Amino acid sequence: MADLPIQRNPWKITKAKPIYDNPWLQITEFDVINPSGGNGIYGKVHFKNRAIGIVALTRENELYLVGQYRFPLDRYSWELPEGGGPFDQTPLEAAKRELLEETGLVAAKWEELLTMDLSNSVTDEVATIFIATDLEQRAPEPEPTEQLMTLKRPLSQVFDWVMQGEITDSITVAAVLKLKVLGYC
Template identity: 60%
Template sequence: MHHPEENPWKITSEKTIYNNPWINVTEYQVINPSGNPGIYGKVHFKNLAIGVIPLDEELNTYLVGQYRFALDQYSWEMPEGGSPEGTDPLESAKRELLEETGLKADQWVEIQRMHLSNSVSDELCIIYLARDLTQFEAEPEDTEQLIVNKVPFAEVYRMVCSGEITDSVTVAAVLKVQLLLLENRL
């Protein structure tokens, strides 16, 4: 598809509003595409988002349950975490899978790259499919109080379709894996 190469937004000034080890929030004074002045806020994530959908030979996967502070509710999702800038995302994915589930995988395939909220942030997510799994001891971070459940993939797909699973990374990964299964590409 053809699209314009030049950015129609003009930045006249910028100011850091908030900064911590994980995010930076910047407010921009702009001239918008229609030529009018305005403001735009951007959240920059200092880590890549990483998701791992482990899938065993019997087509079971592993869901991680935890209470999500920002949502003020419990969430079931696939193993997820961050990959600090300058770190190999695949190595981060391997670390997250082991930390959260105790699993190691011999086969890794990147199945999706996506922006999580491109209207207000630049957060990029990389999703991996992990196969040929071996169970070890989980090593959760001290901020994580996790429950791990081995669930048939078909049940997880049903949970996504019914809205029981709402985590965007998990939803995207499950839909992608379902498509790959339907197309006999796994």
């Protein structure tokens, strides 16, 4: 990133008004002077946790997917094991907890694959995605609000599902595409 030019912030905030707040997110409306000098407003969704994704990869190059009904989308979604990691916990600690919760898996080896902004036009949500290998199966420990299914499929098949638009979760799509570029499938 040292070669990419960095610009100063052209936005000026004149007022911040909290709109909504719960344990997971906060919405703020800002009165602003935009980059062209005009007055306007900008809404921001602040996430109180980091998004975590885990590529649980077997020796046979299969990965685990978790299926669940996603309330905001009003549809079922197949995706990597994912969840929220409190900022007072390291991303790796959160990933280990989420993997066990959702799949019952414990991994002996961990490698960070990717950190990304999820929707930087209206949120500040950041995701960290790990590759977990040398897996051991234990009992899942889902949260009471979760009704989950798990699948183990060849990475090449999951890549096909991503390319066909059958898997649309952004963390899963980004991780699988990066794995493809790195030669995993």
